[in-house]
Amino acid sequence: xxxxxxxxxxxxxxxxxxxxxxxxxxxxxxxxxxxxxxxxxxxxxxxxxxxxxxxxxxxxxxxxxxxxxxxxxxxxxxxxxxxxxxxxxxxxxxxxxxxxxxxxxxxxx
Ligand code: FES
Numbered sequence: 001x002x003x004x005x006x007x008x009x010x011x012x013x014x015x016x017x018x019x020x021x022x023x024x025x026x027x028x029x030x031x032x033x034x035x036x037x038x039x040x041x042x043x044x045x046x047x048x049x050x051x052x053x054x055x056x057x058x059x060x061x062x063x064x065x066x067x068x069x070x071x072x073x074x075x076x077x078x079x080x081x082x083x084x085x086x087x088x089x090x091x092x093x094x095x096x097x098x099x100x101x102x103x104x105x106x107x108x109x
Pocket of ligand 1: 008009010011012013047048049050053055056057
């Protein structure tokens with residue numbers, strides 16, 4: 001099973017009028033294609049994943065389990081997801097998320 005990154009761009013995540021940063025979906029998809037990541041990691045841009053109060057939310061699913069990330073507030077953090085996906089090519093999906101993303105981890109209610 002390939003890992004999957006679900007990036008929320010829903011009713012709260014990505015909504016600038018709710019003080020959340022816009023999700024750079026076009027750029028992320030372009031980089032996904034440029035680095036040919038689709039054969040290694042699924043990238044999905046989704047509607048609401050549920051825990052809106054944690055916006056911007058991303059859910060990373062691997063054979064190791066699910067990791068919820070919340071409060072994504074800059075492009076560097078989204079780029080870290082891309083770098084992690086690139087890392088799985090060499091190290092497999094057990095490749096750990098970087099500390100900068102793990103600092104955003106939360107457990108949904
Ligand atoms: S809009 Fe992203 S979790 Fe609800």
